[in-house]
Amino acid sequence: MPTRTDPPGHPFDAATQLDPVAAGRWRGRTSPAYANMVGPFGGVTAAAALAAVWRHPARQGEPISLTVNFAGPVADGEFEVEAEPVRTNRSTQHWLVQLRQGADVVATATAVLATRRETWSSVEAGFPAAPPADEVARMPPLDRVRWTSAYEMRFVAGAPLVAPPEADADSVSLLWVRDAPPRALDFLSLAALCDVFFPRLFVRRPRWVPIGTVSFTVYFHADSATLARIGTAHVLGHARAHQFRNGYFDQAAEIWGPGGELLAVTHQIVYFKE
Amino acid sequence: MPTRTDPPGHPFDAATQLDPVAAGRWRGRTSPAYANMVGPFGGVTAAAALAAVWRHPARQGEPISLTVNFAGPVADGEFEVEAEPVRTNRSTQHWLVQLRQGADVVATATAVLATRRETWSSVEAGFPAAPPADEVARMPPLDRVRWTSAYEMRFVAGAPLVAPPEADADSVSLLWVRDAPPRALDFLSLAALCDVFFPRLFVRRPRWVPIGTVSFTVYFHADSATLARIGTAHVLGHARAHQFRNGYFDQAAEIWGPGGELLAVTHQIVYFKE
Numbered sequence: 001m002p003t004r005t006d007p008p009g010h011p012f013d014a015a016t017q018l019d020p021v022a023a024g025r026w027r028g029r030t031s032p033a034y035a036n037m038v039g040p041f042g043g044v045t046a047a048a049a050l051a052a053v054w055r056h057p058a059r060q061g062e063p064i065s066l067t068v069n070f071a072g073p074v075a076d077g078e079f080e081v082e083a084e085p086v087r088t089n090r091s092t093q094h095w096l097v098q099l100r101q102g103a104d105v106v107a108t109a110t111a112v113l114a115t116r117r118e119t120w121s122s123v124e125a126g127f128p129a130a131p132p133a134d135e136v137a138r139m140p141p142l143d144r145v146r147w148t149s150a151y152e153m154r155f156v157a158g159a160p161l162v163a164p165p166e167a168d169a170d171s172v173s174l175l176w177v178r179d180a181p182p183r184a185l186d187f188l189s190l191a192a193l194c195d196v197f198f199p200r201l202f203v204r205r206p207r208w209v210p211i212g213t214v215s216f217t218v219y220f221h222a223d224s225a226t227l228a229r230i231g232t233a234h235v236l237g238h239a240r241a242h243q244f245r246n247g248y249f250d251q252a253a254e255i256w257g258p259g260g261e262l263l264a265v266t267h268q269i270v271y272f273k274e
Numbered sequence: 275m276p277t278r279t280d281p282p283g284h285p286f287d288a289a290t291q292l293d294p295v296a297a298g299r300w301r302g303r304t305s306p307a308y309a310n311m312v313g314p315f316g317g318v319t320a321a322a323a324l325a326a327v328w329r330h331p332a333r334q335g336e337p338i339s340l341t342v343n344f345a346g347p348v349a350d351g352e353f354e355v356e357a358e359p360v361r362t363n364r365s366t367q368h369w370l371v372q373l374r375q376g377a378d379v380v381a382t383a384t385a386v387l388a389t390r391r392e393t394w395s396s397v398e399a400g401f402p403a404a405p406p407a408d409e410v411a412r413m414p415p416l417d418r419v420r421w422t423s424a425y426e427m428r429f430v431a432g433a434p435l436v437a438p439p440e441a442d443a444d445s446v447s448l449l450w451v452r453d454a455p456p457r458a459l460d461f462l463s464l465a466a467l468c469d470v471f472f473p474r475l476f477v478r479r480p481r482w483v484p485i486g487t488v489s490f491t492v493y494f495h496a497d498s499a500t501l502a503r504i505g506t507a508h509v510l511g512h513a514r515a516h517q518f519r520n521g522y523f524d525q526a527a528e529i530w531g532p533g534g535e536l537l538a539v540t541h542q543i544v545y546f547k548e
Contacts, residue, residue: 064488064522064543065343065488065489065543067341067343067384069339069341069368069384069386071360071361071363072361072363086345086372086379086382087345087346087378087379089345089346092488094343094379094382096370096382098360104361105360105361105368108360108368108384110341110343110382112343112488112489112543114521114522114545116520116521116522117521118520119518119519119521119546119547120518121517121518122478122517122518122519123517124444124445124478124514124515124516124517124518125516125517170398171398204396205394214338214339214366214386215338215386215491215493217341219522219524219541219543221516221517221524223520240398241399242397242398242399242495242536242539243397243398243399243495243539244393244394244395244396244398245395245495245536246390246391246392246393246395246497247390247391248388248390248493248495250493250495250539252526252539254516262516262519265516265526267493267539269338269339269386269493271366271388272393273393274393274394
């Protein structure tokens with residue numbers, strides 16, 4: 001009989017499970033299902049940071065922004081998350097979060113929550129043209145990157161680690177994506193999905209090199225009612241880089257609902273060694 | 275004889291001056307030259323947060339990313355900044371910063387610094403087409419927003435608070451900009467310049483409403499040698515929004531050197547009341 005290492009339920013829930021240690025302090029653990037080349041997939045670490053805010057009894061409102069700085073490698077195993085509400089206003093709340101392993105800070109995060117009101121609204125960015133998800137083939141998971149098995153990724157353009165058709169190809173990726181197995185979208189899984197894009201360098205220069213996100217930001221445009229409507233449907237991700245320069249490149253991306261709802265805008269700056 | 279309230283030198287240096295209080299703690303003060311409708315221009319508050327890191331004796335490397343969360347209104351007068359290096363690696367350094375007035379946290383910030391090496395580099399975003407700065411008229415400063423006198427802004431497109439030519443106009447702005455009077459570009463002034471774009475809502479819906487940035491991020495692509503080459507030249511700023519929705523909109527922007535160098539990519543999410 002196999003040894004059970006994950007609690008029952010969806011692997012994402014297991015990977016973002018936090019056990020209370022003290023007021024505002026929690027213990028989490030990395031999950032083999034979301035293993036990256038070294039340590040865990042950053043999107044799940046970001047989701048764990050947000051989980052400490054989301055599950056905090058003082059939490060007020062829904063996420064507006066999340067920034068996670070990856071300070072050092074996360075070792076496989078346990079980590080501690082501390083979340084502190086540093087300021088609560090009438091409609092917004094500001095948080096500081098730190099993830100530690102032993103004496104080492106492995107990540108810091110800040111989050112802003114807000115209670116929204118209905119206002120004049122307008123989507124200015126264009127919903128990317130793409131064939132329906134069920135007409136696009138699923139990318140086979142990559143053996144050396146276990147977390148790629150935890151997502152159903154259907155690339156319309158810009159799959160990673162494929163030779164570019166021409167020397168001046170860009171780093172744009174467009175893909176339908178959802179959790180595998182499917183799981184209803186929530187703020188935690190949306191935060192993780194914002195990091196699901198492969199490093200832009202792997203689209204532009206298709207070979208493995210040491211690489212790591214240093215800072216990652218999500219702006220949440222969706223509220224929980226919008227996320228509930230999307231449920232387990234695929235979402236459409238679009239990512240590109242502005243510049244690669246002397247060891248760092250940036251990535252700008254959007255996550256869209258299948259009906260053209262812009263759910264989140266996300267950015268990151270990534271270290272690379274060439 | 276007039277009373278001197280600012281130290282001698284450029285007004286930006288006075289506005290970002292910090293006096294040491296204790297190890298890692300500094301005292302700053304808001305400057306009338308950078309007054310906004312309420313409190314100071316956010317770009318100068320962000321620059322003060324970065325200044326506490328930049329001038330810290332433990333500082334190692336140059337800025338790669340800066341995120342500032344504006345937690346509450348900054349009152350005119352003194353504030354205290356505390357900067358803590360939470361992790362120093364071989365080539366990167368992670369910082370937490372808090373700005374306080376009395377017992378209130380008015381802003382939090384995180385910053386990542388790095389020592390760069392030369393690598394394969396590529397600018398993927400396109401340098402926006404614009405006539406030379408000296409062929410574009412300077413926007414007259416706005417009386418009710420004093421900080422607009424501290425910048426020379428030459429709008430090619432998307433000046434704020436001008437009626438849009440058609441109902442479905444976008445919120446794109448393109449402008450040449452530099453400090454007024456001119457001042458050689460450095461990381462602090464570049465951080466402030468990243469917030470120089472008016473709220474996208476004021477381009478799209480040209481009337482005054484209560485508005486305020488809640489989270490602001492800068493990714494620095496330029497190193498100090500690049501900034502030194504630019505000196506006091508105008509830089510070209512391009513900004514747009516992806517979405518306005520239920521009280522919040524995002525802004526994505528770039529700051530380019532006059533020779534087509536992408537100096538910084540910057541994002542913010544902004545509260546608005548309609």
